[in-house]
Amino acid sequence: GNQNVLLIHELAWLDQAEVLSAISARFTATTGAMLHVVEIPDQMLPLADAVSSYLFNSQLLTLNSSSMVLVCPGECNSTPSAQAAIRHIIDGANPISEVRYLDLRESMNNGGGPACLRLRVILDEEQLAAIPSGVLFSEPLDQRIGNWISSHYREALSPDDLANPEFAIAAQVAVEGLYAILGLQPFTQ
Numbered sequence: 653g654n655q656n657v658l659l660i661h662e663l664a665w666l667d668q669a670e671v672l673s674a675i676s677a678r679f680t681a682t683t684g685a686m687l688h689v690v691e692i693p694d695q696m697l698p699l700a701d702a703v704s705s706y707l708f709n710s711q712l713l714t715l716n717s718s719s720m721v722l723v724c725p726g727e728c729n730s731t732p733s734a735q736a737a738i739r740h741i742i743d744g745a746n747p748i749s750e751v752r753y754l755d756l757r758e759s760m761n762n763g764g765g766p767a768c769l770r771l772r773v774i775l776d777e778e779q780l781a782a783i784p785s786g787v788l789f790s791e792p793l794d795q796r797i798g799n800w801i802s803s804h805y806r807e808a809l810s811p812d813d814l815a816n817p818e819f820a821i822a823a824q825v826a827v828e829g830l831y832a833i834l835g836l837q838p839f840t841q
Contacts, residue, residue, distance in 0.1 A: 654712035654713065654714065654720060655714060655747075656683070656688055658675065658688070658690065659708070659748075661692050661694065661697065662692060662693050672689055672691075676689065688746040690744060697733045697737040698733060704727065704731065705725070705727045705734035706727050706728065707731075718747060719747050719749040721749070722741060722752075724753050725753070725754060726753050726754060726755040784834070784835055786836065787835075800833055
């Protein structure tokens, strides 16, 4: 979900009609706005395809005051039923006006994957001001972290490395370097 849009599969909840009615009523009572429930029929997107395409790991982002983009894992682009569901979403009476696909194969191969699309924290101005400025993305920060990765990440790690005191020292130096790049104080116990 995002703002006033809830994207769900037809089989998301037991007693779904009642659940959606309660959610919609609570949303309207709290915000004064109407909730756009975008329900994808199982006949259009069978549950197995919903899982394998990761459609519901997508992220809804606000583009402007009246439209949103659905950011989907690349698997959605190669799953015909997910494509049909996305067309259904885009063509529907809701604020979602476009779709973008991200190739997350490398992330998935490294144990991450489409769930990483779901990590988003919306901050107000006061909360944003409380974040150390050195951790906010910028091109120079991206370059410094890339250089740090090139200098400190190993291609392989063996049990012997873990037993080597020099590895512990190198890891400590790497962590201290990362803290310096981010402008943070090391965490002490």
